[in-house]
Amino acid sequence: MAGAQGPEKSTGKGSTIDRFLSKLVAGTFGRLGRAGGLAFLAAGLVLSGFGAYEGTYAAGWAGTRGTLTVEECTVSYPNNASRSSRKNRRPIRCEGTFVSEDGRRRDTSAAVQMRQRYEQGAELPVTQTDPPTSADATDADYTATGMDRALRWFAAFFGGWVLTGLGVFCLATGYAPFGRSRVSYGAAWEASGRGATRPAVVAMIGVGLAGALVTFLVSYSF
Structure with missing residues (x-):
């Protein structure tokens, strides 16, 4: 009998705590x-x-539209990424040369985040959201374009x-x-x-x- 009462007491205590927490959360949100x-x-x-x-920007209605010719695509994970996030999320960085549609802008150090790898030489439609801060800078920002x-x-x-x-x-x-x-x-x-x-x-x-x-x-x- 003593052994049977142990789980009942534990369950009752757990239920009391659950009810207390539920009332606390409900009361907080209610106020x-x-x-x-x-x-x-x-x-x-x-x-x-x-x-x-x-x-x-993804639609290409703002920024500078152009094409990024891929040189290399690599998978990079944040240093603090957990094992589950590393498994479920594969941030792929594609680097290459960006040329605007009008040919006036060119960036040989362009990079964009994509959902999949692309072979060298692939041409990706992108938008330059922010131009480089100087002619020699490599800090321009890009985003992939597409109506989807x-x-x-x-x-x-x-x-x-x-x-x-x-x-x-x-x-x-x-x-x-x-x-x-x-x-x-x-x-x-x-x-x-x-x-x-x-x-x-x-x-x-x-x-x-x-x-x-x-x-x-x-x-x-x-």
Whole structure:
């Protein structure tokens, strides 16, 4: 009997700790309210801004478009990369000579991060996002171009709209989407309908979801 009671006590103690932690986390998130909304809003704006920035360069709409002729592609891992990340992520750096479309710019020390290796002599469409700081410098930045890559970045741009809409809703109503919110969802939804908050939130989340889904799916057609 003593041996049977041991596991029960251990399980009960573990359950008590789990319930305590769950209540603590729920209570913390429940008190966030407008502070949580501000966090969602900031995250959404950052995600949308970063997605638009990267997508614009990946599409070749900004920067200097050109071709990088590969001399060598190598796999390089960060020094602090874990074994699992080394296995699942293979950052490939392709080095070579960049020549702009108009032939006015040339960089023999160009390098770009790719998803796969390329043979020597392969020509990669790239965009020079930042030119070298001097004629002899090797610090220019490049990104691979292609509408498939660009559309995936634009999917992130639209995904940021969803977080932004949620942030606006929480800021305007004080509702916290996690845990036990001080303001119920029903009360928050009713309050948002008294002005322009509800239409704005629905529009942002709807456009964000639709835009992210469409751009992500269309990216696979290229």
